[in-house]
Amino acid sequence: MTPPQPKEERPLGTLLAPDILALLDEAPGSVATETEEMHPADLADVAEAIPEERVADLLRALPADRAADVLEYLDEERRARVLEAMSSAQAARLVTEMTPDERADVLDELEAETAEDILAEIPAEARRETERLRAYDPDTAGGLMTTEYVSVPDTMSVAAALAGVRAAARGGRKEAMYAVYLTDERGRLRGVLSLRELLAAPDGAPVTDVAWSEVVSVLDVADREEVARVTANYGLVAVPVVDALGRLVGVVTVDDVIDVIQEEQTEDVQKLGGMEALDEPYMQIGFGAMIRKRGVWLLVLFIGEMATASVMGKFESEIDRAIVLALFIPLIISSGGNSGSQATSLIIRAMALREVGLRDWWRVARREVPTGLVLGAILGTIGFARILAWQSLGWADYTEHYMRVAVAVGAALVGVVTFGSLTGSMLPFALRRLGFDPASASAPFVATLVDVTGIAIYFTVAAILLRGVLL
Amino acid sequence: MSRPSAARATLFILGAACCFGSVAVLTELAKRGGATLTTALFWRYLVGGALLALAAGGVRRGWIGGRAGARALLLGGTGQAVIAYMSLAALDYVPAATLAFLFYTYPSWVAAIAVLRGSERVDATRAAALVLSLGGIALMVGSPWSAALDPVGVALALGSALLYALYIPLIGWLSAGRDPAAVSAHIALGVAVLLGVAGLADGELTGRLSMQSWLAVAGLAVVSTAIAFVLFLRGLAVLGPVRTAIVSTVEPFWTAVLAVVALGQPFRLATLAGGAMIAAAVLLLQRRPAPGRPEPVGGGAGAG
Numbered sequence: 001m002t003p004p005q006p007k008e009e010r011p012l013g014t015l016l017a018p019d020i021l022a023l024l025d026e027a028p029g030s031v032a033t034e035t036e037e038m039h040p041a042d043l044a045d046v047a048e049a050i051p052e053e054r055v056a057d058l059l060r061a062l063p064a065d066r067a068a069d070v071l072e073y074l075d076e077e078r079r080a081r082v083l084e085a086m087s088s089a090q091a092a093r094l095v096t097e098m099t100p101d102e103r104a105d106v107l108d109e110l111e112a113e114t115a116e117d118i119l120a121e122i123p124a125e126a127r128r129e130t131e132r133l134r135a136y137d138p139d140t141a142g143g144l145m146t147t148e149y150v151s152v153p154d155t156m157s158v159a160a161a162l163a164g165v166r167a168a169a170r171g172g173r174k175e176a177m178y179a180v181y182l183t184d185e186r187g188r189l190r191g192v193l194s195l196r197e198l199l200a201a202p203d204g205a206p207v208t209d210v211a212w213s214e215v216v217s218v219l220d221v222a223d224r225e226e227v228a229r230v231t232a233n234y235g236l237v238a239v240p241v242v243d244a245l246g247r248l249v250g251v252v253t254v255d256d257v258i259d260v261i262q263e264e265q266t267e268d269v270q271k272l273g274g275m276e277a278l279d280e281p282y283m284q285i286g287f288g289a290m291i292r293k294r295g296v297w298l299l300v301l302f303i304g305e306m307a308t309a310s311v312m313g314k315f316e317s318e319i320d321r322a323i324v325l326a327l328f329i330p331l332i333i334s335s336g337g338n339s340g341s342q343a344t345s346l347i348i349r350a351m352a353l354r355e356v357g358l359r360d361w362w363r364v365a366r367r368e369v370p371t372g373l374v375l376g377a378i379l380g381t382i383g384f385a386r387i388l389a390w391q392s393l394g395w396a397d398y399t400e401h402y403m404r405v406a407v408a409v410g411a412a413l414v415g416v417v418t419f420g421s422l423t424g425s426m427l428p429f430a431l432r433r434l435g436f437d438p439a440s441a442s443a444p445f446v447a448t449l450v451d452v453t454g455i456a457i458y459f460t461v462a463a464i465l466l467r468g469v470l471l
Numbered sequence: 472m473s474r475p476s477a478a479r480a481t482l483f484i485l486g487a488a489c490c491f492g493s494v495a496v497l498t499e500l501a502k503r504g505g506a507t508l509t510t511a512l513f514w515r516y517l518v519g520g521a522l523l524a525l526a527a528g529g530v531r532r533g534w535i536g537g538r539a540g541a542r543a544l545l546l547g548g549t550g551q552a553v554i555a556y557m558s559l560a561a562l563d564y565v566p567a568a569t570l571a572f573l574f575y576t577y578p579s580w581v582a583a584i585a586v587l588r589g590s591e592r593v594d595a596t597r598a599a600a601l602v603l604s605l606g607g608i609a610l611m612v613g614s615p616w617s618a619a620l621d622p623v624g625v626a627l628a629l630g631s632a633l634l635y636a637l638y639i640p641l642i643g644w645l646s647a648g649r650d651p652a653a654v655s656a657h658i659a660l661g662v663a664v665l666l667g668v669a670g671l672a673d674g675e676l677t678g679r680l681s682m683q684s685w686l687a688v689a690g691l692a693v694v695s696t697a698i699a700f701v702l703f704l705r706g707l708a709v710l711g712p713v714r715t716a717i718v719s720t721v722e723p724f725w726t727a728v729l730a731v732v733a734l735g736q737p738f739r740l741a742t743l744a745g746g747a748m749i750a751a752a753v754l755l756l757q758r759r760p761a762p763g764r765p766e767p768v769g770g771g772a773g774a775g
Contacts (some may be wrong), residue, residue: 235561334537363589370587377633384630392673405559407626414630 002147012354020046024057032060040066044073045289055082061092077284080109083118092121100126101146101256104133116447120270133250141227142220143259145241145250154182155189158210159203165195178237178253182211187247189240217242220249224260226419227353229255268352270439272345274301274444297442298354304448311452315459322399325462328383330456335379336416336454337447340424343368344446347428351438361429365422372421376414384410401469407467412458419457421449475709483706492725495549495567496733497690498559499659504684507675513666514680514688519696520659526701527652535653542653543645548661550638555662558631564624566736568727572746573628575723576717578753579604580636596692596758604752611745619741639644655700716757720750 023031035043041064047055047070055078059067071079071094082090083106093166094176095103105132107115129147138141150168151162165180180198182191191211193201201210212275217240220226231239231254240258241250267277276293278285285293312329319326347364348358356364387406390396398405424446428438475483501511526532527671535543562581579601586601597675613619646654680688687746707715725744730736 269715366587366589370584373584373587374637377630379559379639380630382635384557385553389669392669392675403563404623407623407630410630411626414633429656465626467622 001320011256012042013047013049016042016046017049020058022062028061031058032063032066035062036066040069041073043070047074048078050079052081053085054437056086056090060090064093065097068094069464072093072102074099075281075284076109079106083110083226084114088114088117088121091118095121096126097204099146099148100133101250102131104130104143105138108134108138113190136220139224140220140251141218141222141224141239141241141252143464144224144227144256145191145220146253146256147250149181149238149240149248149251150177150179151181151208152185152207154184154208154211156207157203158198158201158207160207162198162203163206165198165383166410176282179240180211181215181240181248181251182207185246186245189217189242189246189248191215192240210353215240218252221245225264225352227252228257228260228264233424240257258265268348268439272348272442274442277309297444301444302447304445305451308448308453308455311455315455318459318463322405322462322466324405324470325408325459327398328405330418331383331460332409332458333451333454334447335413336450336457338420339375339417340420340446340450341443343372343421343424344427344443346423348438351428351432358429358432361426364425364429369418369427372418373414376417377422379417380410380413381411399470404466408458408462411465412454412461415457415461416450416454419453420446423450423453475705477709480706480709481704481714481718484710484715485721487699487703487706488704488719488722490695490723491719492571492722492730494691494695495559495562495570495726496729497687499562499567499730499734501680501684501687501691503561504681504687506680506684506688507670508559509555509670509673509685510574510667510676510677511688511691512552512559513663513670513676515691515696516551516555516659516666516693517663518689520656520663522693522697523652523656523659523700526697527656529649533650533653533656535649535657539645539649540657543657544661544664546641547645547654547658548663548665550634550641551658552662552665554631554634554638557627557634558667561624561627561631564621565628566738566742567730567734568736568742568746569620570624570628570740571723571726571730572742572749573608573625574635575631575720575746575749575753576604576608576629577635577639578756579749580633581639582756584636590673595727596755600752600755603748603755607745607748607752609745610655611742612740612749627761651704652700661695713757719756720753723750 020031020035023034043066047058050058059070059082063072071083074082083094086094095106098106103126107119110118118193119130122130133142133145133147138144150165152164156164161180165177169177173375179194181189181191183194191208191213192215193207193211198207198212201207216230216234216236218230220241220243222241227239230236231252239252239255240248241252243249263302267279270277275297278290278293294332347356375464384406387398387402387409388398391398391402391406407456427446427449431440432438498508498511498515502508524530524533534540558570558574561573565573565700582591582597586593586597607682611620612622612625642654642658645658667676703715706718709717727738727742727746731738
């Protein structure tokens with residue numbers, strides 16, 4: 001899916017829009033020839049830059065296959081509105097020309113009734129293929145794959161296979177022609193070879209002699225993250241998809257994998273920021289959805305922070321007697337929250353990249369405790385030195401017991417940062433163990449959790465160190 | 472200089488331990504004479520650093536220069552200044568003997584961090600050492616809620632021990648491939664510059680000290696810094712790091728005795744028992760390759 005670009009990032013579209021509009025008004029028949037050298041992505045930029053009610057005119061002025069290409073690059077919401085504004089027959093003419101996976105995606109974006117109307121208008125074979133693809137969960141390999149790939153029987157010779165590939169290419173557009181797959185009589189995946197390898201092979205040789213029999217593939221029900229991981233790990237440009245019986249049912253191409261990676265990263269970043277994943281580009285999401293997706297987590301965090309107020313209430317008498325302690329509350333709790341957020345972000349990313357799994361929780365804890373201890377010691381020493389320095393230089397008055405206050409702040413920082421690092425690193429493990437997405441352990445969530453405990457640690461340490469003096 | 476025999480080398484290390492072990496008591500004497508902690512430390516490191524520079528062959532031969540020299544002055548000096556100040560500030564809250572023993576937990580901190588990081592295995596010896604060390608602290612300090620010892624002094628002493636444990640790798644990095652005397656001179660002068668600036672800024676720094684303070688400061692600079700360092704290096708060359716560390720365990724006990732004799736501080740049985748457990752932990756840890764003693768200038772407390 002192509003995210004919408006801000007106006008300043010599609011200058012070509014903005015520049016050409018007036019001319020295209022003029023052509024549509026004065027000579028719509030010449031639009032196709034005047035724009036035939038343009039990349040479909042650039043034409044989609046033009047379609048983004050002109051008034052929405054003119055986009056259908058532009059698409060009608062182009063050959064169907066070209067219009068389908070432009071549609072593929074168009075922003076999802078605008079595309080849906082444009083198709084819904086067309087007659088079912090017009091829309092069906094365009095989507096029929098799309099690649100099967102894009103066709104299925106586009107129909108998924110429409111109102112169910114509209115999608116069914118359009119589907120009813122497209123040729124039977126394309127309709128069956130589309131329905132099969134739409135049956136898959138969009139977040140699985142089946143939901144991502146295209147059925148436009150090239151396969152040949154594994155009994156063929158190289159010459160026959162080449163002829164088959166040539167016929168397939170001439171027969172129409174094939175999205176995934178990077179590799180040629182070999183299948184047996186039952187359609188099971190038996191081998192793969194690149195187009196280059198096929199071209200370089202001796203004509204008379206059996207195709208099995210030049211193909212790789214160890215084929216990396218994914219199941220049609222595999223999660224899209226698994227598809228992205230396999231693609232990245234093996235450096236593939238296309239991943240074959242097989243069903244439970246090992247039959248080749250489609251191919252996921254690298255452009256779709258890039259989309260998956262972008263969407264997953266966006267989702268993780270949004271969750272880390274303390275909200276539900278938006279699932280839509282920022283500028284496209286509706287006001288209500290924005291409030292709902294952000295508000296729920298804000299409310300949860302807000303209620304969590306109420307616990308901080310409750311804990312502070314428990315130490316009200318200490319704060320009354322040693323108001324100087326209150327000065328350092330933000331320093332203490334933010335340090336704990338920051339260290340926790342750091343640890344959470346590191347572990348979530350490491351989990352996403354499969355550098356760590358559930359079983360590694362103990363190893364991570366053993367790394368985080370000394371790390372937190374050392375980081376806490378560094379921050380604690382700086383906090384300690386800062387209080388002494390400000391007091392000595394007369395820039396602040398932390399009472400005559402400033403040394404005790406400095407030690408309390410330093411010691412509390414060691415405890416809070418160590419606790420924050422440990423908690424922040426363990427939370428993603430706990431969430432995954434409970435079946436949630438580890439990315440839900442957002443940084444603000446960890447910060448809230450550590451705020452509550454940080455207050456308790458700080459005032460407990462202060463109560464020990466300032467007992468009989470300030471408390 | 473001829474190589475000393477093992478017996479003489481042992482005497483050198485014992486002497487060095489006593490010199491280092493006198494730091495806390497001499498600092499307390501300087502303070503009782505009217506010097507502030509910043510002033511006492513400034514003069515100790517200024518004079519001690521100059522003597523160490525002489526021991527390194529003079530300014531010209533001992534000057535490291537370049538980025539390595541700047542690192543030793545700034546990083547080494549800052550770390551040393553913080554540790555020395557923090558540990559010796561504890562003398563306002565706990566007796567010198569307690570400080571010396573608590574500071575002496577630093578090898579256990581090193582071992583604990585290595586074990587937590589997984590860089591070293593928890594074998595029976597190491598586990599016993601850590602238990603002994605923790606037990607020694609608990610015996611000496613008691614419950615944090617009881618009034619046996621001021622928790623601020625305990626926190627300062629243990630905090631400085633933790634920082635010293637973290638400071639050891641830094642010193643190892645700064646000293647790699649260089650004359651230890653030269654590195655130590657740089658660090659000492661770095662401390663003097665830092666404390667000099669701090670003392671001037673807050674108006675505490677002065678040269679007008681009482682005779683008692685000057686004598687104590689001279690003892691700190693000459694005995695507990697320069698002589699201690701020379702003896703330590705000569706002994707270390709013969710005994711090696713493990714035996715040196717074992718002999719050096721006399722250091723906190725020396726501090727304890729000196730504190731009773733010179734300062735008239737009471738000596739609690741719990742301090743002796745807890746201290747003995749901490750020293751036993753150090754001895755146990757020496758059964759494996761020891762972290763050694765890479766920092767000869769003086770950690771600031773009894774450990775020097």
